[in-house]
Amino acid sequence: MRRVAKLSAACIATAALAVTATACGSTSSDNSSSSPSSGGKGIKIGLAYDVGGRGDRSFNDSAARGADKAEKELGGSIKELTAKTSDTEADREQRLQDLADAGYNPIVAVGFSYAPAVTKIAAKYPKTSFGLVDSVVQGANVNSITFTEEQGSYLAGVAAALKTKKDHVGFIGGVDNPLIKKFEAGYVQGVHDTNPKVKVDVQYLSHGQDFSGFSSPDKGQQAAQGMLDNGADVIYTAAGSSGNGAIEAVHGAKGAWAIGVDSDQYNIPGLAQYKSSILTSMVKNVDVGVFDFIKSVKDGKPLTGNNVYSLAKGGVSLATSGGFINDIQPKLDAAKKKIVDGQIKVKTTP
Missing domain, CATH: 3.40.50.2300 (Response regulator)
Structure with a gap:
């Protein structure tokens, strides 16, 4: 059974879109917790979304699909936090630190705006694997997931x-x-x-x-x-x-x-x-990059460096x-x- 921390209901949409929307991206952090599947066994996946979050029908949703697939196939739980348009650098750092402190590993930062925060927080938590979508950060425990x-x-x-x-x-x-x-x-x-x-x-x-x-x-x-x-x-x-x-x-x-x-x-x-x-x-295919990263952590061989998903590779x-x-x-x-x-x-x- 999927156990995902629920996003807040806040959304930004035109009137017509609001009427037809099936989901809407949050623009605030959600600090609710999630319970691990399989009686507490399995991987604990932390997701820090960009603005819009799950339900944006685009970028964040693609990342969410990768995490959902990992949760289904690998077992475990997902914790989701979502950026605000008014975020400061300190807000992004705190979001990643909250996930790390709660024992989530790996942590996936969805979006280039998290690059400075990943640089700082990954260094503080060397035993936690961090994935960063759409930007490149150097770090022994960081996997940069980029696309052409x-x-x-x-x-x-x-x-x-x-x-x-x-x-x-x-x-x-x-x-x-x-x-x-x-x-x-x-x-x-x-x-x-x-x-x-x-x-x-x-x-x-x-x-x-x-x-x-x-x-x-x-x-x-x-x-x-x-x-x-x-x-x-x-x-x-x-x-x-x-x-x-x-x-x-x-x-x-x-x-x-x-x-x-x-x-x-x-x-x-x-x-x-x-x-x-x-x-x-x-x-x-952000979902592919996110799944590959989560699986690598689950397998005990975390991906690191810059992994580029190109046209030739179906990225x-x-x-x-x-x-x-x-x-x-x-x-x-x-x-x-x-x-x-x-x-x-x-x-x-x-």
């Missing part, structure tokens, strides 16, 4: 260029940091390598240390609507749960397509009413759900082969 987002986003750009009827597409990023700029860089390159005439609008929802762009569906909806009004007919959003709002806006525009991110958003129950407008999703891919890219699949396969073979070098900065 730019490669998957390149394929999303190829798809957008082949599907646009207006030669005009868009990219919405949650926060203008180096990680999200990898998504932008790959996407724009994929678009222009496929058709140099296609215009690409780019917009970020928040800047610097303001991470609200990852958990504001209303901002995502407004940004997407602005791009649609400006003539774009394919919009790719890399912005956590803010992308839910962008997908909603695209669904309201006849002939327009949304490209999802991180999870296969066509198959997310809370987005079911919009799935006819989801062309594809750039899937980032990133384009979802085929809905069959909307079936007609262009040969061209997508050709582009993928060129990336894997090294014929195409995908940029990591715009």
Whole structure:
């Protein structure tokens, strides 16, 4: 039986999304405890989510799937804590320390914003294994789980260029940091390598240390609507749960397509009413990285260093759900082969 510490009910969503949501990401830490399965035996998994938490239908949910799989197959329990948009560095450190003090091992920090906190707390708890998603930290007990987002986003750009009827597409990023700029860089390159005439609008929802762009569906909806009004007919959003709002806006525009991110958003129950407008999703298999790490700890051989999940290794891919890219699949396969073979070098900065 799954035993997971329940998240708070707080959520951020547009009115329409709130009505249809099946789950909603928390924006506050949850300090409730969980009981280990198997009579106290098994691995105790600590998860420190980024803003949005479990239920964001994107990035955090992918990490959650990896932990859920580990819990089911390996036994044990999960403890979940979720970041707030107002978090300070001290808040992130305290979240990891609380998990370590409670005996959770491994501890998975979901998101680049935890990098400084992992550096500090991992050094204080050398016998605890820490996993960090989307950033690289040096440490004998740290496993950095990273992905070639730019490669998957390149394929999303190829798809957008082949599907646009207006030669005009868009990219919405949650926060203008180096990680999200990898998504932008790959996407724009994929678009222009496929058709140099296609215009690409780019917009970020928040800047610097303001991470609200990852958990504001209303901002995502407004940004997407602005791009649609400006003539774009394919919009790719890399912005956590803010992308839910962008997908909603695209669904309201006849002939327009949304490209999802991180999870296969066509198959997310809370987005079911919009799935006819989801062309594809750039899937980032965070769940695979998280499961691999947890299993390595369970097996007594914890992964460390920087483990990169690339296009060649299936770390990133384009979802085929809905069959909307079936007609262009040969061209997508050709582009993928060129990336894997090294014929195409995908940029990591715009």
